[in-house]
Amino acid sequence: MTLSQLRTFALVVRLGSLRAAAAELGVSEPAVSAAVAALRQELGDPLFVRSGGGIAFTPGGRRLAAHAEEIVGLAEQARREVAETRTATTSLRTAATSDFAEHAAGALLDAFSRRLPDCAVDLAVSDGAALADALNRRAADVVLGPRPRTGGDGGLDAVPFLRxxxxxxxxxxxxxxxxxxxxxxxxxxxxxxxxxxxxxxxxxxxxxxxxxxxxxxxxxxxxxxxxxxxxxxxxxxxxxxxxxxxxxxxxxxxxxxxxxxxxxxLWYATVLGRGRASAAARALQEFVTTPGATAAMLAPPGGTPSAPRRPPVHVALWS
CATH class of the missing domain: 3.40.190.10 (Periplasmic binding protein-like II)
Known part of the structure; x- marks a missing residue:
């Protein structure tokens, strides 16, 4: 199996159809079908079947889906970390619920960037239900807001930091x-x-x-x-x-x-557990519990000086 095939299958799982995955990838639907067919042949499992106008995943397909997003996310993380070695900087992708992003994230990330000026911090806005998925897909390194619902341990490490x-x-x-x-x-x-x-x-x-x-x-x-x-x-x-x-x-x-x-x-800072979080993610998770971070988040507008830094990217990733 190839990374391209796994990326394609991960999109089929996330979007729920071959047509939607093809549109997201900018390829034809037959190309998506061919990638999935190659996985079916190699694994000896149909992965999904047509059902009620949609698709229903087999037990093997659900098992593959659980790994495909993580494998694709790891590949993207590896590319990013290799690129960072050439620039002597690190990057940190954060995702936050809209209320936290609006009222606290800017001041928090400004204060954190003053601690780690060589860390470029991006902020994306998500709804609470997508926070765990953002981490597991490695679309975010840290998520800020309610404790993500994982249906169990989920391999996530959540630290409460602001009541x-x-x-x-x-x-x-x-x-x-x-x-x-x-x-x-x-x-x-x-x-x-x-x-x-x-x-x-x-x-x-x-x-x-x-x-x-x-x-x-x-x-x-x-x-x-x-x-x-x-x-x-x-x-x-x-x-x-x-x-x-x-x-x-x-x-x-x-x-x-x-x-x-x-x-x-309570708002939480959540990262991947079991030693999978980056050093920058752990640094932010530790910083959010400090008095300086709390003071920055609760300061009235204009109450905390702001040092220049790379501005956050506000993108609605998931609805």
């Missing part, structure tokens, strides 16, 4: 401000969120999923825009406490004290 709380807030003239509302009453109003809504992987999503009803959610491109709409009275928001602290102090937002809030959560 946060989300509180329900509203504009001062919102109807909920003039009463002591039950959660049921609050759920009848519109809730405003950032781009991913309230993910069940995060503690606030799990808390809301345990309730008897789910509110109408209006999503905004950023949480900052959702906070602005909350100030304007367009709905209520389960906002990060340290982000709306100034609004609460100035009276432009008020807390709605429904039972169960504030919701406490």
């Amino acid at each position: 946060y709380q989300r509180i329900l807030v509203a504009a001062p003239d919102h109807p909920l401000h003039d009463e002591t509302p039950s959660l049921a009453a609050a759920l009848r109003h519109v809730w405003l969120t950032g781009p991913v809504g309230l993910e069940e992987l995060a503690e606030e999503g799990r808390w809301l999923a345990r309730q008897s009803a789910w509110p109408d959610l209006v999503r905004f491109p950023t949480e900052t825009e959702a906070v602005a709409a909350t100030r304007a009275g367009d709905g209520v928001m389960l906002a990060l406490g340290h982000v709306v602290r100034a609004d609460l102090r100035q009276g432009t937002l008020v807390r709605v004290p429904v039972p169960g809030t504030p919701v406490q959560g």
